[in-house]
Amino acid sequence: MNPRAGEAVMIDQDGLARLSAGARMFATGAAESAHTLTLDWAGSLIGPGVELVTAGGLAPDTLCVAVSLVGSTTALGEQLPRGDEPARAVRALERRLGERAGAVVALNLAAENALVPLIAAAQLGVPLVDGDGTGRVFPLLEQTTYALGGMSPAPLALAGGSGELVLLETAGDRVEELMRPVVLSVGGWAVAACYPMATGDLARVLVPGTVSLLLRAGEPGAPRATAAPFGVRTLCRGRILTVEGSTGHGADLSLPSLPSSIVVQETEGLRRLVRLEAHNEIVLALADGAAVAMTPDQICMIATADGMVVDVDKAVPGLEVDVMVVKAAPVWHTERGQRLGGLHAFGIPL
């Protein structure tokens, strides 16, 4: 399954189904509608398949571009794409750089973010690199192992669903701040082409092999833990008691939405009250007041009824969930990784 240099692995219709299933195992923020539409969209484009290659399997000076959906999946599910957004974003970046992209890579592999780079690769006729820039998901564009490795998200091209095209050129740590209002003004979602880099650099900063991993995790019957390369544990099983929005301590942060809290009553064992603090995604779990899990590890709720991830904005009192903690890639637990993806980055000074 792992592609080796010189050996072509194709993501065909069957592979697409597995990648799509694997990419949902721990994906938060994945609106059902947006996921189905990216799946149908990708299925109509990939033909005999998209080539999956290792970063090391390409010439080191090949230009590679990261492609991702940015903004709200709910917005994508409501305002459908024209269809040319991924290619249009990459082409704009190529024009700025005066160079053609020879490969596409994912920013992260959560739900539709695993499929949008595949759509771009199919539209451009280039391979997809096996790996991604997080090993899990973070809400901000600069929260990537690419950035940890010294790469800049800019220049960055955004393609919106009404034909808009915006090129951002700025210091890497200002991309998010500039991008968010643009994404909102084009309807709440866009496709970004960013982190242009030589494949030689990509090989150094990538979390490798994660596309192959999700292709395996999406096999029917594969255990959910397959999708968590660095380990996963269940914090508790419980019932959601309350969902609270707050007007927030993060008002001066460039975070995309309001913080909110979810309180889960453990149904077995110690019957602890588990409080989940969320900024779009859950960043901290407190059990009877004690911190038991936090970002950069990923905390998510899985509905016990259907095994699907429960998004923060769909959490409802009464729902029974398993609260699971997916361990982040080791680089996130270094000092630099903590600065970029730890609690401080979410405005929680713990």
Add this chain to the structure above:
Amino acid sequence: MILGVALVRPSPVLVAVRDGAPEWPVSRAAARAAARACVAVDLGDVPTAAVAAVRVGGPCPEALRPRVGSGVATIVRGGHSLTGRVLAPLDTEAVRRFAATCGLSDFAVTATGSPMLADHELAVAAIIAAEVPQARITLSYEFGHPGLREREQATIRNAALGPEAGRIADEAARELPGVPVFFARSGGGLVSAHYFRRYPLACDLGGTASLARGRVALPGVPGEVAAAYGAAIGRPEAQVERIVQARGRAELDRVLQDARDEALTRVVSAGALPGSATIAETTVNPLSYLPDGLYRVRVTAEGTMP
């Protein structure tokens, strides 16, 4: 006495319910003396009409176009983003042409952004009604949930079920003259026959839901009797789902009150006594990755019957 009816093959099953106790079989004369009749029916394999679907929005990949089976579909320019911006002015002329030439009378209208703002759907409905006076029109905002394609499928299915729902309601009225007739909803609760004619989709799995409720209430009785009983013990229920924009607590309270008022209006239209209508549940979730102040709101209202 409340009559419970399970519409199953080969013939309907009737249960008379007095003070919560079921009796069967029920004579025709006894059935016609019921205070009300509550009908459980699954619409999964009933005949469906060919639907003319209008989607209001931009061009999209072929794979994402409306799916209408034997019907016809068009995409016309217009719609709103979830942030409330007009994507394009509504192409009223395209709507008029489609309505005049499609040759069908069951319409399903789905506009981009309608859970937030339904103006374009209402405008399309007005144009269709002017062109095709006998048209039956389903608007997607009545189902409310975001996700254009899923909402569109629900809207198309509601429109496709319309004629058969009308036939079922006509037949019930003929069999039980003078008896108020209600239909069981998929998720529980009842709606009036009038509501069922307009929103049959709400009752798509009414038989299954009634069976589940009846089995809990009356363990051990035969399945079809349980379904009829499950319908008879239901109460009127209605739901509203919306995306709302509100800056600050006061504005959120105001838009929530609007949603609650609409749910109360709907449950009365579903057959509840006006004074009995109450809000059973309100769920409010901030939408991720969108600006502060966008919320998904779901309200359930219920009531009692005469």
